Amino acid sequence: MEKIAMTTPLVEMDGDEMTRVLWQMIKDELLLPFIDLKTEYYDLGLKNRNDTDDRVTVESAEATLRLGVAVKCATITPNAARVDEFKLRKMYKSPNGTIRAILNGTVFRTPIIVKGISPCVGGWKEPITIARHAYGDVYQNVEEKVSAGDKAELVITHADGTKEVRLIHDFAEGDGIVQSVHNMNSSIESFARSCFNYALDQKKDLWFGAKDTISKQYDHTFKDIFAEVFEKEYKDKFKDAGIEYFYSLIDDIVARIMKSKGGMIWACKNYDGDVMSDMISSAFGSLAMMTSVLVSPSGVYEFEAAHGTVQRHYYKHLAGEETSTNSVATIFAWTGALRKRGELDGINALVKFANKLELATTLTIEEGKMTKDLAMITSFSDTVTLNSHDFIRAVRKTLENLI
Numbered sequence: 001m002e003k004i005a006m007t008t009p010l011v012e013m014d015g016d017e018m019t020r021v022l023w024q025m026i027k028d029e030l031l032l033p034f035i036d037l038k039t040e041y042y043d044l045g046l047k048n049r050n051d052t053d054d055r056v057t058v059e060s061a062e063a064t065l066r067l068g069v070a071v072k073c074a075t076i077t078p079n080a081a082r083v084d085e086f087k088l089r090k091m092y093k094s095p096n097g098t099i100r101a102i103l104n105g106t107v108f109r110t111p112i113i114v115k116g117i118s119p120c121v122g123g124w125k126e127p128i129t130i131a132r133h134a135y136g137d138v139y140q141n142v143e144e145k146v147s148a149g150d151k152a153e154l155v156i157t158h159a160d161g162t163k164e165v166r167l168i169h170d171f172a173e174g175d176g177i178v179q180s181v182h183n184m185n186s187s188i189e190s191f192a193r194s195c196f197n198y199a200l201d202q203k204k205d206l207w208f209g210a211k212d213t214i215s216k217q218y219d220h221t222f223k224d225i226f227a228e229v230f231e232k233e234y235k236d237k238f239k240d241a242g243i244e245y246f247y248s249l250i251d252d253i254v255a256r257i258m259k260s261k262g263g264m265i266w267a268c269k270n271y272d273g274d275v276m277s278d279m280i281s282s283a284f285g286s287l288a289m290m291t292s293v294l295v296s297p298s299g300v301y302e303f304e305a306a307h308g309t310v311q312r313h314y315y316k317h318l319a320g321e322e323t324s325t326n327s328v329a330t331i332f333a334w335t336g337a338l339r340k341r342g343e344l345d346g347i348n349a350l351v352k353f354a355n356k357l358e359l360a361t362t363l364t365i366e367e368g369k370m371t372k373d374l375a376m377i378t379s380f381s382d383t384v385t386l387n388s389h390d391f392i393r394a395v396r397k398t399l400e401n402l403i
Contacts (some may be wrong), residue, residue, distance in 0.1 A: 001403065003036040004349045010337050011063045011302075012039035015073025016046055017314035018388075019305065022327045025389055026334060029396045030357060034403070035338070035350070040067060044095055050088050055094045064302055068344060071337035072099075072304040073330070096304075099140030104187055105296035106194035107132040108265075109277045109306050111284035112291060112328060115366045116380045119262075120283040125247035126263030128280050131198065131206075132273025133191045134294055136183035139270055143179040146171050148308045152178040164368035181218075188222055190297045192229040195267045195305075196245070198295075200237055205244045208267040209253030222269060223247060274316045277306055286373045289327030293336055305338035324372035325388040331361050331395070360399035369394045 014020060031037055042060035049056055064070040076082060077094040100107070111131040146152055152168040168178060199206040208226055210219040230238075230245050238245055248256070250272060257266065268276055281290035290306040306329055315325040335354040342350030365374060368383040375385040386394060 001034070001036060004347070004353055006341065006350065008069075008341065009038040009067060010341055011060060011067050011070035012041045012307050013044045013060050013070060013072035013075075013148045014041065015075040015309060017074075017076065017309035017311055017364060018317060018323065018325050019074040019307075019309050019330060020045060021314070021317060022325060022330055022388060022392075025392050026327060026331055029392050030331065032335065033396075034353060034399075039071075044073070044075050046078065046082070046088070046092075047077075049092055049095065050086065053089065054092050054095075054098070057098045058102065061099040063364065064099070065193050065296075065298075065300055068300055069337050069341045071333050072096075072301040073333075074305055074307060074309045076309055079374050093268065094139055099302065100134030100294060101136075101140055103134070103294055103296040103300055103302060104190060105134050105300065105302070106191050106198075107134050107277075107292060107294050107296045108198060109273075109281070109290050109292045111281055112289045112332060112362070113284070114289075114362045116368075116378045117285040117289070117365075117374060118134065119285070121258060123259060124262040124283070126261060127284065128257065128260075128262045129198075129202070129204070129265045130273055130277040130280055131191075131195045131267040132277060133188070133266050133268065133270045135187040135191075135270065137181050138179070140145060141181045143177065146178050146187035148172070148174045154180070157309045160200040161244065183218070183221075185221070185225060188225045189229060191267075192226045193233070194295060194297065195265065196230065196234040196238075196304060199243060199245075199265050200234075200241055201262065203241055203243060205246065205264045206267060207246045207248075207253055207257075207264050209248055209250035209272075210269060211250050213249060219269075227353055245298050273397055285377060286326055286328075288329045288371075290329055290381050291332050291336060292329070301337070301338070301340050303333045305333050322390045324385060324391075326371040326373050327388065327392055328361055328365075331392075332358060356402045357395075357399055360402055363402075363403075364391070364395045364398045367398075 040063055042056055044057060050162055075095045078091050083091050099185050111127045113127055114336055122142045148171055149247050150171045154168055156164040156168045210222045212220040231382035281287050287307040292306040294302040310325055313325045335358045339351050368380050369386055371391050372385050375383050
């Protein structure tokens with residue numbers, strides 16, 4: 001068949017470990033045979049981030065602002081052990097956090113539903129979408145180890161030069177640690193509007209929770225901004241659409257979610273969304289069965305898998321051992337980016353291809369051909385457990401039949 005032509009390239013952000021291996025397999029088997037793929041390539045592998053002093057991460061985000069659509073492979077956020085392993089200059093921050101701060105968007109994550117994979121929570125009948133704020137909190141934190149006898153203080157230097165000092169803690173009794181986080185009202189407002197708009201687009205209720213009773217300034221500001229934006233701009237629109245906005249404390253929201261039937265959009269602060277998206281994805285089947293898209297207020301899109309780099313499988317791969325790594329979320333990252341590129345550029349063939357590749361992926365699983373993580377939890381009795389490459393090849397065969 002003639003390859004589908006592209007006019008505007010995608011920003012392609014390569015990553016680390018096993019997902020980097022899958023990334024190339026997906027391109028070779030599922031994309032390049034069918035698409036004249038155009039990408040602006042950025043290597044966000046940890047070695048290259050170290051070689052460029054992480055400048056490549058910033059450049060990839062700037063390219064996304066310029067081209068409008070990006071697709072990202074999972075990347076390592078190094079801890080102390082990784083600094084030693086890779087001989088890094090420093091403990092670099094999360095590349096996702098850097099990119100999200102530059103794009104100033106909201107991350108929407110939704111489980112990929114397939115027959116034969118039932119949620120762990122029996123009452124959940126519909127997918128729960130996590131809307132994760134993509135700015136601030138611990139991802140742009142300032143933190144430091146503190147020695148005995150030190151004092152940690154919060155200093156606000158006002159515009160007129162005057163200073164306001166508040167004691168955080170006096171470490172007279174011993175060593176400790178201190179951390180400072182921040183956020184911007186403008187970013188919270190963008191987060192709120194993105195959530196309200198997405199709820200209207202999807203015609204789903206929006207839930208939001210924070211800990212305003214304990215965090216009477218930080219979390220309470222989130223609550224107040226959401227309420228103000230909703231009352232002024234979205235209350236009547238929600239009523240006309242027949243959907244609701246519901247706020248409560250984050251612990252109450254968690255309890256209610258567990259007893260719900262699903263189907264809502266759950267807005268979360270940055271750290272809450274990081275944790276809860278993994279919980280939702282795992283409960284619906286697998287960490288590798290969740291889509292993730294970052295949407296900026298200016299209409300820029302960055303698609304990625306919601307999971308990490310699958311380190312354990314990568315070490316097995318390096319040792320020459322067979323792995324059975326689920327590539328579904330990474331495939332859907334590519335399909336999401338290709339679909340959006342096709343929509344923005346008016347290339348209907350690219351949109352249709354993305355839809356068919358997603359259908360081929362789910363049909364392959366529903367035919368009983370799946371990776372080990374799904375085979376362990378499926379309700380199907382007759383299944384074939386495939387290794388990493390063979391699963392992608394099976395998807396290609398199904399795709400060829402559809403085309």
